Amino acid sequence: MTLSPSHKALRVLIATLSVGLALLAAFATPAGTLVGAGILIFLTPFVALDPASRLTALLLALHGANWLSSTEVPADVRDWALTGITTVALLTIHLAAALAAALPPAAPLPRATLLRWTRRGLTVIGLALPVWVLLVAQSTDAPSxxxxxxxxxxxxxxxxxxxxxxxxxxxxxxxxxxxxxxxx
The missing domain is CATH 1.20.5 (Single alpha-helices involved in coiled-coils or other helix-helix interfaces)
Incomplete structure (x- = not known):
């Protein structure tokens, strides 16, 4: 199977973000484990090679479970920033895998398609940002x-x-x- 350069870039993006998230959860959180990171890092190449497989959903679910089991409820801006970074990375992995699965691997990604998917991803982030900021502000004074x-x-x-x-x-x-x- 021959991959176009744009598909190679999507797969590298998936792998880089996945490994980065695994390491972030292992080393930047209070309860992070190397076992969880190891499982995620082991699964990452399979997803990068075949982003259209069900392993992509499993990888995203395991990243979410690993993050939730590694962190406590965010209490300060640092915790919320790490949560925001994780959220954006998970969204990016999802979008990159979906985009890689949407077109044949040998076909280059049209610029218009890439821009449309980027706009949609940024729209999701933009709509989530006010909620995230509200949660950061609220975390200083927890409600009863x-x-x-x-x-x-x-x-x-x-x-x-x-x-x-x-x-x-x-x-x-x-x-x-x-x-x-x-x-x-």
Whole structure:
């Protein structure tokens, strides 16, 4: 299999970020382990070689589990900065793998496609940034109550909203027209 230079760059990006995240969790967090980093580093080449495989989802899930098990609830700006870096790196690994899987490996990535995917990734980061800043500001003065219940309630509302959107999308009639036919 011959890879275009752009596909090679995507795979190098996946590998570099994955190894970097594993090492970050191992050495920059209070409970990081070399075992967790070793498992992630072992899995990384398989994902870099075949980003369209299910191993990519496994790698991302293991990175998330490794990060959550290695860190405590962020309490200061340093912890939140590490969490933000980890989030952006995970998003970048996901986007790079999805983009590499979207086109044949020998095909170069069109500039317009790369720009579109970059804009979408930056949009996600831009929409998440205000929430992240709010959480950083709030972490200095924790609210009373049980945070797990609050997060469970938010997750439930988000899941219900997603279910509603998906149900509405299935109920809408789809109009299929023949190629070249005019819509009236």
């Amino acid at each position: 109550g049980v945070p797990v219940i609050t997060y469970a309630a938010l997750a439930s509302v988000a899941t219900l909203a997603l279910a509603f959107v998906l149900a509405r999308a299935q109920d809408r009639p789809r109009i299929v027209t023949a190629p070249g036919a005019e819509r009236r």
